[in-house]
Amino acid sequence: DGGITQSPKYLFRKEGQNVTLSCEQNLNHDAMYWYRQDPGQGLRLIYYSQIVNDFQKGDIAEGYSVSREKKESFPLTVTSAQKNPTAFYLCASSIGAGKEAFFGQGTRLTVV
Amino acid sequence: QKEVEQNSGPLSVPEGAIASLNCTYSDRGSQSFFWYRQYSGKSPELIMFIYSNGDKEDGRFTAQLNKASQYVSLLIRDSQPSDSATYLCAVRISSGSARQLTFGSGTQLTVLP
Numbered sequence: 634d635g636g637i638t639q640s641p642k643y644l645f646r647k648e649g650q651n652v653t654l655s656c657e658q659n660l661n662h663d664a665m666y667w668y669r670q671d672p673g674q675g676l677r678l679i680y681y682s683q684i685v686n687d688f689q690k691g692d693i694a695e696g697y698s699v700s701r702e703k704k705e706s707f708p709l710t711v712t713s714a715q716k717n718p719t720a721f722y723l724c725a726s727s728i729g730a731g732k733e734a735f736f737g738q739g740t741r742l743t744v745v
Numbered sequence: 746q747k748e749v750e751q752n753s754g755p756l757s758v759p760e761g762a763i764a765s766l767n768c769t770y771s772d773r774g775s776q777s778f779f780w781y782r783q784y785s786g787k788s789p790e791l792i793m794f795i796y797s798n799g800d801k802e803d804g805r806f807t808a809q810l811n812k813a814s815q816y817v818s819l820l821i822r823d824s825q826p827s828d829s830a831t832y833l834c835a836v837r838i839s840s841g842s843a844r845q846l847t848f849g850s851g852t853q854l855t856v857l858p
Contacts, residue, residue, distance in 0.1 A: 675850035731777050736788040
């Protein structure tokens with residue numbers, strides 16, 4: 634089945650640690666995105682990538698980093714510079730810019 | 746002004762009624778409009794997309810777009826308790842070098858049995 638897989642589903646991080654969230658898609662989509670969702674709020678764009686080896690900052694990129702070495706993969710690293718990382722992280726992909734985006738099941742990150 | 750605005754609700758309708766969800770956007774050059782449904786604790790699921798002015802129907806769902814008024818809505822006919830969720834409006838804005846998908850904060854819908 635085609636889809637977007639995020640792992641892990643739940644992640645706990647100690648303060649001062651970097652963590653990497655995985656996102657893999659087998660839909661052959663060119664564009665991939667990372668969003669953050671806080672309780673009771675909408676989605677805010679962290680980073681997006683329209684092609685391999687290229688990505689752009691979204692609205693809240695500070696404290697995050699990404700890579701896009703393969704079309705299928707778009708991992709997100711939450712660094713220790715991110716002051717308030719506890720949130721629900723959603724990865725999405727679309728066949729191209731302007732087209733509908735489909736989401737993975739999300740990773741819930743908690744700082745302990 | 747937020748780029749995409751929705752009434753946060755909660756909106757309550759009785760089972761079988763029509764639920765009307767509204768969204769306004771600020772970028773007049775926006776071309777693509779999407780409605781997502783999000784159950785509590787889950788990821789958003791695409792329900793409808795609309796690109797042209799007018800109505801687009803898919804089963805019990807109708808999306809309505811009025812670009813002159815910068816307004817997009819979602820109607821849910823014969824509402825069911827299983828429709829209870831948060832509905833997110835998303836707009837593909839055209840400003841800048843990339844056409845980002847910008848989300849509203851969502852409207853929480855409750856369908857009462």
